[in-house]
Amino acid sequence: MSTHINDQGHAFLKKIAFSATFGAILFGYxxxxxxxxxxxxSRPDQLNLTPAREGMVASSLLFGAALGAFFGGRIADAKGRRKMLLILSVIFFLSTIGCALSPSxxxxxxFRFxxxxxxxxASVTVPAYLSEMSPVEGRGRLVTQNELMIVSGQLLAFVMNAILAVSFGEAGHIWRWMLSIATIPAVCLFVGMYRMPESPRWMVRQGRIGEALEVLKKVRDEKQAVAELEEIQTNIEKESSKKEVKLSELGVPWVRRIVFIAIGIAMCNQFGGVNSVMYYGTQILQNAGFSTNAAIVGNIANGxxxxIATYQGIYLMKSHGVRKLLMLGFITTMICHIIIGTSSLLFSHEAFFPYFILFMTVMFMMCNQGLIAPTTWLLLSEVFPMRLRGMGMGVAVLCMWLTNFVIGLTFPVLLSIVGLSGTFYTFACIGVVALIFVKLWVPETKGRSLEKIEEDFRAYGATDEEKAKQYIERI
Structure with a gap:
């Protein structure tokens, strides 16, 4: 369904994206x-952390994120996307203060948990909210702004780390200031979302038809707003016999196929090794030969x-299908892994080696963040049916965060056992599996409404008798 958006609608969509994606900035930071x-x-005069405890501090957030993604999706389904983001902003603020003041x-x-x-x-609710607020033509661009703000938050973290480390590195408590900066976007998230409307699709499900139409009119012309409202209502009426969303519904054959695809995409995204660079980029560069401060500054290049790559990814999705971009992403990151592993075997004692590894990690991040990451979040926000979107994304992102937790906890051990080359060869092998998975299972969603995507998944799982009945009904 083609949708016309006037200048006022574009301006309102920008406000929505600006407000909601403070959650993504917090995610990244x-x-x-x-x-x-x-x-x-880790200094003796601070928390005196051992390597094992460092891993626990880093990965405790990831374990908490797995639970937050799963239960957050269900709460967002029950209470609404907007209200969920307001609640999350308060949790962000209080837990950040707790981390910064931690005595042990x-x-x-x-508090990291x-x-x-x-x-x-936030990783579940923000893309779901953006997906449900946006028109078909603008959904890819709007939803992938979530990924743009995630990487912007990570860049902000790297820059602030470098500035504080270089300027005040002698002050042992400087880490507390690094952590506390996140209170600012937490306040911005609360203030921004307080003024934003609820998702029209969620309001229709609650019977608030008039309010939903008013929101749609703010981002579509009136004719298209009415047509889209009717499409949403028709889709919801098909499911009206099921009043309560149950976890068992994820076992329905056509839904099970969606869950399998979503979990596969989520896990492939993480096993590609992107967050090993995000969490342990300093250790990777130190392992290659950089000093600690030089490694911290070098991480800014990755940010x-x-x-830049996420901007490029948003541009590419205007003219290319997300499935094609996802496959290209796994091919290019796999090549980067192989080059890093091989150079580590052949040139590790050369003077240029640390700079070459920095260059290759930058190339890897460019391919991953420009091709894999934005398409992953877009697909996860698109493939689940409306009434199961919060729960379904919760399950998929739960698996993503658990995979992330495993990578965060085991990467230093893997690096110490098999070295830089063995670690990145392992990531390359996983890339082959991911490429095959996308080729065989992931559908193209570009240019299709959320309701049309759901209809196609339902048709895939229907029996011949059901398909014949659906055909007759359409006639």
């Missing part, structure tokens, strides 16, 4: 800041290229 904070946090290892792990719940909830 809170996952990226630990990269530079850990070396200072146990306390910071607890709580912070992770907010991060996980900058991530932002």
């Amino acid at each position: 809170d996952t990226g800041v630990i990269n530079g904070a850990l070396p200072f946090m 290892f146990e306390v910071i792990v607890a 709580l912070l992770g719940i907010a991060v996980g909830g 900058i290229i991530s932002v």
Whole structure:
């Protein structure tokens, strides 16, 4: 369904994206800041962390995020996307303060876990909200702004880490200031979402038809708003016999296929190794030969290229299908993995080697953040039916965060056992599996409404008798 948006509608959509994606900035900042904070946090006069405890501090957020993603999706289905984001903003603020003031290892792990719940909830709710607010033609661009703001948050973390480390590195407590900066976007998220409307699709499900139409009119012309409202209502009426969303519904054959695809996409995204660079980029560059401060500064390059690449990814999705971009992303990142692994075997003692590894990690981040990451979040926000979107995304992103947790916890061990080359060869092998998975299972969603995507999935799982009945009904 083609949708015309006037200038006022474009302006309102920009306000929606600007407000909601503060949740994505917090997602990015809170996952990226630990990269530079850990070396200072681990000092004997601070929290005196061992390597194992460093891993716990870094990964406790990821475990919390897994739970936050799963339960956050269900709460968003029940209470609404807007209200969920307001709740998350408060959790972000309070847990950030708790992390910054933590007096011990146990306390910071607890608050990082709580912070992770907010991060996980935002990782599900923000793209779902943006997807449901946007028209068909603009959905890819609007939803992928979520990924743009995630990488912008990570870049902000890397820049602030470098500035504080270089300027005040002698002050052991500088890590507390690194962490506390996240309170600012938390306040912005609350203030921004307080003024934004609820998702029209969620309001239709609650019987608030008039309010939903008014929201649609703000981002579509009136004729298209009415047509889209009717499409949403028709889709919801098909499911009216099921009043309560149950976890068992994810086992319905056609829904099970969606869940399998979504979980596969989510896990492939993480096993590609992107967050090993985000969380342990300092260690990777130190392993290649950089000093600690040089490694922290070098991480800024990864942050900058991530932002640039995400912009490029948004542009590419205007003219290319998301499935094609996802496949290209796994091919190019796999090539980067092989080059890093091979160069580590052949040139590790050369003077240029640290700079070459920095260059290749930047190339890897460019391919991942420009091709894989934005398409992953877009697909996850598109493939689930409306009434199961929160729960379905919760399950998929739960698996994503658990995979992320495993990578965050085991990467230092893998690096110490098999070295830089073995680690990245492992990622390359996973890339082959991911490429095959996308080729065989992932559908193209470009240019199709959320309701049309759902209809096609339903048709795929229908029996011949059901398909014949559906055909007759259409006639």
